[in-house]
Amino acid sequence: MTPERAYERCERITWEAARNFAYGIRLLPPPKRRAMAALYAMARRIDDVGDGTWPSDCKFAELEKLHGAIESLRAGDVEDRDDPVLVALADAAERYPIPVGALHEIVEGCEMDVRGAEYATMEDTIRYCRLVAGSVGRLSLGVFGIRGGRRREPVGESEASRMADDLGVAFQLTNMLRDIAEDLRMGRIYLPEQERDRFGIEAGRWTPPERVGAMVEYVAGQASVWFDSGLALLAHLDHRSRSCTAAMAGIYRRLLRRMRAQPTLPLTERVSLPAWEKGLVAVRSISGLQP
Numbered sequence: 001m002t003p004e005r006a007y008e009r010c011e012r013i014t015w016e017a018a019r020n021f022a023y024g025i026r027l028l029p030p031p032k033r034r035a036m037a038a039l040y041a042m043a044r045r046i047d048d049v050g051d052g053t054w055p056s057d058c059k060f061a062e063l064e065k066l067h068g069a070i071e072s073l074r075a076g077d078v079e080d081r082d083d084p085v086l087v088a089l090a091d092a093a094e095r096y097p098i099p100v101g102a103l104h105e106i107v108e109g110c111e112m113d114v115r116g117a118e119y120a121t122m123e124d125t126i127r128y129c130r131l132v133a134g135s136v137g138r139l140s141l142g143v144f145g146i147r148g149g150r151r152r153e154p155v156g157e158s159e160a161s162r163m164a165d166d167l168g169v170a171f172q173l174t175n176m177l178r179d180i181a182e183d184l185r186m187g188r189i190y191l192p193e194q195e196r197d198r199f200g201i202e203a204g205r206w207t208p209p210e211r212v213g214a215m216v217e218y219v220a221g222q223a224s225v226w227f228d229s230g231l232a233l234l235a236h237l238d239h240r241s242r243s244c245t246a247a248m249a250g251i252y253r254r255l256l257r258r259m260r261a262q263p264t265l266p267l268t269e270r271v272s273l274p275a276w277e278k279g280l281v282a283v284r285s286i287s288g289l290q291p
Contacts, residue, residue: 010040195218
């Protein structure tokens with residue numbers, strides 16, 4: 001399979017499945033857009049294993065295969081040259097300094113889901129966020145690159161990676177709040193037991209609603225702090241990469257604000273934005289407005 005055909009397939013996966021991120025990815029120039037689509041398609045593949053209906057042993061076996069495929073990519077090889085996702089990723093990694101090894105972290109987070117990991121403290125929850133979403137921030141930064149601006153020296157690579165990681169944590173905490181009812185149906189509770197006890201929430205359930213709402217409001221406040229830290233990265237990106245990141249962050253911050261205003265809403269529906277509002281956020285990001 002040629003890289004061109006592989007990228008086309010990854011872009012189709014992205015436009016079909018990325019409900020929020022696609023609005024940002026579309027703002028990138030074609031080479032970066034294709035590379036981000038390849039990263040998204042791989043992350044989607046990993047998530048689909050964890051969320052699928054296979055028995056746990058089959059899931060672990062498939063995740064182990066993904067670890068192997070990632071190691072091959074790190075070595076500059078492709079295990080299956082008919083696999084569009086692997087072919088596209090290999091090409092993207094040749095073009096950009098993508099830390100391909102960070103994909104292992106997404107697989108590790110998925111393994112935690114399959115094991116039915118429990119989260120006692122907020123530190124445990126944040127560690128999971130860094131695995132499954134902070135890693136995506138660092139992978140994306142490899143595509144975006146960093147630069148200095150007017151009167152500004154380029155930020156150090158480690159500092160930029162920290163900001164990208166923090167932004168991923170903010171995204172994932174927002175996801176956790178939005179999906180608390182859906183995750184519970186899958187037997188997953190990501191928000192920590194220590195905080196659930198503090199707010200008086202029943203063990204293994206999201207009741208009573210008013211106490212769940214108080215916890216949602218509290219965690220949303222923490223997510224806002226992570227956003228503030230991560231969005232400092234915008235000053236160190238080129239215009240198109242900044243617009244992409246700002247669009248994605250803008251959509252998620254609006255979701256977060258909606259949940260802070262109606263903290264029990266995630267118990268009854270999946271909080272989302274209409275397409276017109278997502279489009280508005282994208283336009284604002286191109287104009288350089290803060291998300």
